[in-house]
Amino acid sequence: xxxxxxxxxxxxxxxxxxxxxxxxxxxxxxxxxxxxxxxxxxxxxxxxxxxxxxxxxxxxxxxxxxxxxxxxxxxxxxxxxxxxxxxxxxxxxxxxxxxxxxxxxxxxxxxxxxxxxxxxxxxxxxxxxxxxxxxxxxxxxxxxxxxxxxxxxxxxxxxxxxxxxxxxxxxxxxxxxxxxxxxxxxxxxxxxxxxxxxxxxxxxxxxxxxxxxxxxxxxxxxxxxxx
Numbered sequence: 001x002x003x004x005x006x007x008x009x010x011x012x013x014x015x016x017x018x019x020x021x022x023x024x025x026x027x028x029x030x031x032x033x034x035x036x037x038x039x040x041x042x043x044x045x046x047x048x049x050x051x052x053x054x055x056x057x058x059x060x061x062x063x064x065x066x067x068x069x070x071x072x073x074x075x076x077x078x079x080x081x082x083x084x085x086x087x088x089x090x091x092x093x094x095x096x097x098x099x100x101x102x103x104x105x106x107x108x109x110x111x112x113x114x115x116x117x118x119x120x121x122x123x124x125x126x127x128x129x130x131x132x133x134x135x136x137x138x139x140x141x142x143x144x145x146x147x148x149x150x151x152x153x154x155x156x157x158x159x160x161x162x163x164x165x166x167x168x169x170x171x172x173x174x175x176x177x178x179x180x181x182x183x184x185x186x187x188x189x190x191x192x193x194x195x196x197x198x199x200x201x202x203x204x205x206x207x208x209x210x211x212x213x214x215x216x217x218x219x220x221x222x223x224x225x226x227x
Contacts (some may be wrong), residue, residue: 023186050110051226055129055196059222061112062214065125068111086148105131108201114211123211125218141177141192142166144199148179172220176202191219 007086021055044051045067061067104201109127116122152163164180169191174190189212191202204215 022038040045045110048112050112050127052109053226055198055200056226057129057200057222057224059218060219061125065112065114065214068113072208072213079146105134114214121207122207123204123214125205126203128201128203130196130201132197132199138194138199140194141199142168144192145177145179145190158183168214171216172222174219174222174224176219189215193224 021143048061048065050061050064050067069073103208107129109129111127112125114123132138132144134138135147138147149163149166161183162181164181166177168175168177171191174193176193178189178191181188181190186205186207189206193200202215202219204211206212206215
């Protein structure tokens with residue numbers, strides 16, 4: 001049976017807490033293609049507010065959080081840090097090919113970060129979407145995470161990588177499915193919802209419990225009923 005990977009599974013394996021897969025380049029800076037990866041007329045960022053008219057939602061990042069812009073990308077490039085979506089190098093060739101192919105279905109919609117003096121103390125939120133036309137069995141966010149967990153079980157993952165059961169939480173007027181993961185790189189909390197044929201994933205890479213409360217605040221106060 002052919003395996004179909006959730007494209008966003010790679011965000012768990014390749015981007016750690018803070019600025020994640022903190023992968024120094026050898027010599028020149030690393031090009032970053034995904035902050036944001038695709039921006040069209042249906043999506044916009046003004047100040048600390050992100051609006052997606054196509055998927056009908058709007059969220060606001062509280063201070064001191066900032067939405068990543070060209071200046072952020074320039075600074076990250078200068079540090080030689082790699083935030084691009086791609087399969088981790090320590091996976092098998094087969095799994096890397098499958099994940100990189102799945103990434104064709106993924107778009108990074110917006111990236112926000114809490115600025116600090118060191119990358120180890122920072123936190124990162126990435127909002128992504130994945131086209132679910134290739135996985136019709138996924139009807140809601142619980143299905144999405146259950147599929148992701150089944151893929152974890154089938155992969156040869158690092159022994160320190162752990163993940164929770166699929167869970168659900170009411171935040172504001174909306175219920176989200178969520179999943180927790182942990183590795184030597186740090187902790188992640190993933191919230192997801194499914195609409196209009198897309199999985200929308202809100203991924204927090206963090207170390208501080210305060211950042212997790214901020215993520216909950218963002219989703220609780222978000223508008224997921226845009227007209």
